[in-house]
Amino acid sequence: MARKKARPTDLKNQRWAGIVAAILALGMVVSLVGAYIGQAVGGGGAPLPDQQVEPEPEDYLNYYEGEVERLEEQIRDGEVSETLLLELAENYRYLTIVKQVFFDDQEALEEYEDKLVSVFLALVDLEPSNPAYRLELINLYVEQRENEALITGQAAEIQELLREDPDPMLHLSFIQLLSTAGKEELYVEEAVWLEDYLETRVASGEADNEERFYYAVLLGEYRGDPAAAEDILESILEQEDEQSVIYQNALSYLEYFRADNDEQDIMFE
Numbered sequence: 551m552a553r554k555k556a557r558p559t560d561l562k563n564q565r566w567a568g569i570v571a572a573i574l575a576l577g578m579v580v581s582l583v584g585a586y587i588g589q590a591v592g593g594g595g596a597p598l599p600d601q602q603v604e605p606e607p608e609d610y611l612n613y614y615e616g617e618v619e620r621l622e623e624q625i626r627d628g629e630v631s632e633t634l635l636l637e638l639a640e641n642y643r644y645l646t647i648v649k650q651v652f653f654d655d656q657e658a659l660e661e662y663e664d665k666l667v668s669v670f671l672a673l674v675d676l677e678p679s680n681p682a683y684r685l686e687l688i689n690l691y692v693e694q695r696e697n698e699a700l701i702t703g704q705a706a707e708i709q710e711l712l713r714e715d716p717d718p719m720l721h722l723s724f725i726q727l728l729s730t731a732g733k734e735e736l737y738v739e740e741a742v743w744l745e746d747y748l749e750t751r752v753a754s755g756e757a758d759n760e761e762r763f764y765y766a767v768l769l770g771e772y773r774g775d776p777a778a779a780e781d782i783l784e785s786i787l788e789q790e791d792e793q794s795v796i797y798q799n800a801l802s803y804l805e806y807f808r809a810d811n812d813e814q815d816i817m818f819e
Contacts, residue, residue, distance in 0.1 A: 762785070
């Protein structure tokens with residue numbers, strides 16, 4: 551039987567999932583933590599108090615609802631802080647995933663999603679110069695198919711912040727979100743800008759191997775230069791200690807990159 555051919559968009563999404571896994575190991579920001587949480591809940595690995603029996607979906611729901619109530623009470627008492635809001639966001643994220651996976655309750659799901667947006671709006675108000683929280687807002691707006699103006703407004707703010715204080719890891723997340731949101735012109739613009747920035751740092755010797763890893767991801771995923779990406783990854787492997795996180799991530803991505811390319815060759819024959 552002929553093997554079903556994958557659409558290019560499907561392959562791109564599969565590939566990005568692998569990249570996320572690699573970047574998370576380098577300390578990924580909250581903007582992509584949702585994917586990691588989804589894997590944890592789906593695999594029964596979400597944190598719950600010690601129990602003698604396997605927890606039921608209602609146990610997850612009750613636990614996270616209790617955590618939300620506790621945290622919101624602290625906020626009502628005036629204990630507002632970045633740490634507290636992040637913890638609240640994490641618990642609302644768990645609740646949205648538990649509702650999606652185990653329960654057929656669209657109204658409750660939308661309520662949790664709206665609450666999650668409100669928490670990140672509060673984080674943006676508290677830390678307006680932190681692009682990570684604006685990235686999460688874009689991610690949520692895309693998930694909820696919100697007004698295009700909301701996405702465009704946050705994207706403009708992130709673009710300005712990343713120009714002033716470049717962060718390749720955040721920038722890659724930004725580029726992927728723009729692609730997901732269908733902002734093709736802006737997505738290409740940001741990919742070109744980041745390529746110029748990283749190319750300059752690599753050429754001058756200023757880039758460390760973590761930045762070079764992100765450069766390889768950019769070239770392999772968004773700039774259509776897989777050969778250059780492989781060269782950079784191989785160079786990182788030659789320079790880094792085998793026990794280092796960067797070495798392991800460069801190796802994992804190189805193996806994933808090559809295996810995925812081989813699979814695509816088979817699919818499109």
